Amino acid sequence: MSEVSDSIHLRRFCRISLCERVPDESTVRKLTRRIGGETVNELTRVLICKATREKRFRARAVRIDSTVIEADVKYPTDAGLASHGVRALAREGRKLTKMIGESAVRVRDRSRVMGRTLRAVTRTIRRRTGQAKAEVLQLTAKTGKLLERSIRETRRLVAMARKRSRGRGAQAKLKAVAKLEQLADRCEKVTEQIKHRLADEPIRDRLVSLADPDARPIRKGKLGKPNEFGYVTQICEVTENTKRGARGLILPASSLPGNPQELVLLPQTAQELKRLGLSPREVALDGGFQPGPTADTLAELKPERVFISGRQQPGSKRTQRRLQRYRTGAEGRISHLKRRYGLGRSRLKGEQGQKTWTGWAILAYNADTLAVRAR
Numbered sequence: 001m002s003e004v005s006d007s008i009h010l011r012r013f014c015r016i017s018l019c020e021r022v023p024d025e026s027t028v029r030k031l032t033r034r035i036g037g038e039t040v041n042e043l044t045r046v047l048i049c050k051a052t053r054e055k056r057f058r059a060r061a062v063r064i065d066s067t068v069i070e071a072d073v074k075y076p077t078d079a080g081l082a083s084h085g086v087r088a089l090a091r092e093g094r095k096l097t098k099m100i101g102e103s104a105v106r107v108r109d110r111s112r113v114m115g116r117t118l119r120a121v122t123r124t125i126r127r128r129t130g131q132a133k134a135e136v137l138q139l140t141a142k143t144g145k146l147l148e149r150s151i152r153e154t155r156r157l158v159a160m161a162r163k164r165s166r167g168r169g170a171q172a173k174l175k176a177v178a179k180l181e182q183l184a185d186r187c188e189k190v191t192e193q194i195k196h197r198l199a200d201e202p203i204r205d206r207l208v209s210l211a212d213p214d215a216r217p218i219r220k221g222k223l224g225k226p227n228e229f230g231y232v233t234q235i236c237e238v239t240e241n242t243k244r245g246a247r248g249l250i251l252p253a254s255s256l257p258g259n260p261q262e263l264v265l266l267p268q269t270a271q272e273l274k275r276l277g278l279s280p281r282e283v284a285l286d287g288g289f290q291p292g293p294t295a296d297t298l299a300e301l302k303p304e305r306v307f308i309s310g311r312q313q314p315g316s317k318r319t320q321r322r323l324q325r326y327r328t329g330a331e332g333r334i335s336h337l338k339r340r341y342g343l344g345r346s347r348l349k350g351e352q353g354q355k356t357w358t359g360w361a362i363l364a365y366n367a368d369t370l371a372v373r374a375r
Helices: 009-013 025-035 037-054 077-098 109-125 132-164 170-198 262-275 293-299 317-340 350-374
Strands: 061-071 215-218 228-239 280-287 305-308
Touching: 025 293, 025 350, 037 350, 061 262, 061 317, 061 350, 077 109, 077 132, 077 170, 109 132, 132 170, 132 280, 228 317, 228 350, 262 293, 280 317, 293 305, 317 350
Parallel strands: 061 280, 280 305
Antiparallel strands: 061 228, 215 228
């Protein structure tokens, strides 16, 4: 928003006069979430249909690849999540206590003792000795016990607030109670994760953030980022040719909760191509796709050639090199979207927030593509 406030050209584009104040970034984010991801995807579909109808855009080839949209969270640790939970429960508990006018039941703020424990964890890790791991586990167990105390106090406060949620302002009190109870449930899941870790047991469906519970840990085998936390999204770009530097239009992204494989997201992408009436001649995919299930999924589109990187494919070596080079361009396109259009990290919370954020990035890219094409 600072760029808009300092630019006359952008103010004219946004229809904001020089004497008007530019809306705050949080206001724009709330409006963006209110519109929703499905509405933005529908705008993208209208744009693609307009390009095929009026701009003579012909989808002759398509390349599909998946990427991770990072959630707006810091690197999670069990002790860090416990500390966040203690502070969040105390903060929301104070708000609810003030609303119901009850001072006897409250959630104690244990952030100071939690902070001392986290600093002890940091000092212990720096020693790099054989006993450091056992001491860190003991300190982590301590953070879990502190969080359990806050949860018990929260449950008592919630029970008291439900009894007093009558008369004037009852709806607001019940809404605050529901919010605090939901937060307590998430904190309880953090304590269960700590217990599983102390018992050296596997943790299924790990919670990595209290603010964004839909985010998941994802391992893609990258050297620079072995662990990422967010959402897996499949990007599909349709182009008019497979030449070097081919730039096309991107379809609404396919996404599912958790860490789905390529083949799990492919039916959504194929359905999107069918919905828009696009029948590409060639389809380029990376090595994560299996030939048999992929051919069955794309059968209705009737492509002339389906290229999967690293697999034995019929055709000349020249065609193989051309499609391999074309498929590699999907990596560059994803990098371009992350660097230029903010696709690297979703600033909106939750699965629906990620879909909305991704939809806006794709819509902006397609609009730029058509603007370059019209020159």
